[in-house]
Amino acid sequence: MSEAWQAELDELALRREASQRLGGAEAVDKHHRQHRLTVRERIDGVVDAGSFTEVGSLTGQGRYEGGRLTGVTPAPYVMGLAKIDGRPVAIGGEDFTVRGGTSWSGDRKKGGQGGFVEDLAHQYRIPLVNLIDGAGGSVTSIQRRGHAVFPGVHGFERSVQLLGEVPVVCAVMGTAAGGPAGRAILSHWSVMVKDTSHVFAAGPPVVERSLGQKVTKEELGGPQIAVVEAGTIHDVADSEAACFDMIRRYLSYMPQNVWELPPTGERSDPVDRCDDALRSIVPENRRRPYDMRRIVRAIADRDSVFELQPLFGKALITCLARMNGTVVGFIANNPMVYGGAMDVKAARKQSHFMELCDCFHIPIVFLVDVPGFMVGKDAEAAATLREGMRAVYVSLQVSVPIYTVVVRKCYGMAGMGTTDKNGLDFKLAWPSAEWGSLPIEGGVAAAFRREIQAAPDPKLREAEIEAELRASASPFRTAEAFGVEEIIDPRETRPILCSFIAAARNRLATTLGPKPKYGVPP
């Protein structure tokens, strides 16, 4: 007995089954042997169990015998709608087991630049997760189409638009070159996987032909270059599974789009928790560095700290965290690296993080210990001054509140970039704080050169002048003049910040939406 439409439903089942098989058992086995998961396994690994609703599952190349379907090679991209922590996301990735995840020419693109998955994120204002595993265009497309495609026909315009609308996360899961590599950069946060992923503008064969350089994929675009040295990608995961956890964690701090506030987390850590350790972490000897990350952890909600770019620009620490459940961005100078001086990498990291927080209406807490811009010939050659001033420029453009907490040093132009000049300009300082246009020990020798040289014991005179100036530079004297709004016991940092951050919610909730950009950043 045959049901209505039975033949058609059988064909649908056959086509769906083919799409589940990806590039076939042999190709999938080979992929697994290289310790890589398939795109379907990856999507399942990232999203809530059973939440993936695929779109475009029938796409591909059908094979027919006498008009009857015998099989389908699926399109090398899998995508759709899913949920992460109960919230909808658009997610997709190349299927490396079908022609190495190269592009496919259907009537409409599924993924990549301008694909359906990007339209889904844009139209529904939900985050986009790109699982990248493809090398982009192939010269064989000229043969297929009969003409060469002009760059930008499938352009980045939607990818760029998304960066001002919804959180975009890109995970480089395999080798990414060309367009897919470009897309990895057009994200708010990107991650790659140790040993199995690489990212570059062009791979070793092109490099050898262009420059005669022989390099391995790992040397050219492994995490040591892409994450640690260049900061091209924001972080590296130890395994694909760890990578999926990191994606979920990052998105847990993000709103669905710029028209909403970030989700409020648990409020289980008491607002009035005053950690005694905060009194003793900063050494009295001002030449001694200390562990700034301990300070961040002591102030933020317990276990809420997620560090971004931990391996790049290590003179600066950037973390997403929560304060009484409200998402905040922590920026902290790291005295362990060049005394926290801002170098070109730290400046880039700070600019990006401030723009990220501004875009998604996340208030910023700045724990300041910065002696200024990094000095020296290498620093100048690397354009520290320009990139550092760009960070200052960005700090003057953001409209989220910036809470300045001066832990120790706050000097010079880098120090200017730590305050909320366009907002309340609310600055707290610990008793260990010191500030000025430049550190006393550097300035005395130059400013009092004649007096020091004329003294019977120049070294002694220099030390005397330093001691005199240091007494006048006490933070309490600036507080007398209301040049800093409050000096606090370090233990009180959390309760004070929590109350001001909670009070800022009214402002944040009434200034939602995309942030217009103007001017020409230096």
Place this chain on the structure above:
Amino acid sequence: MAGVELKADVTGSVWKILATAGQQLAPGDTVMILESMKMEIPVIAEDGGTVAEIRVTEGSPVTEGQVVAVVTG
């Protein structure tokens, strides 16, 4: 057993050397202190061990990433 190379985190100079070759170190012990940007930057043997080699002298300049000591486990 292969040694662990301790590297300078920063470009600067060697201010004080605290450990000597052959000395036993507990995890987290400071091997030497570098000076950079007027800050004392400790070089720490995270896992402890025996000092196999000190490759620098007090006052000598160091560059970021330079191996300053070797510790065996």
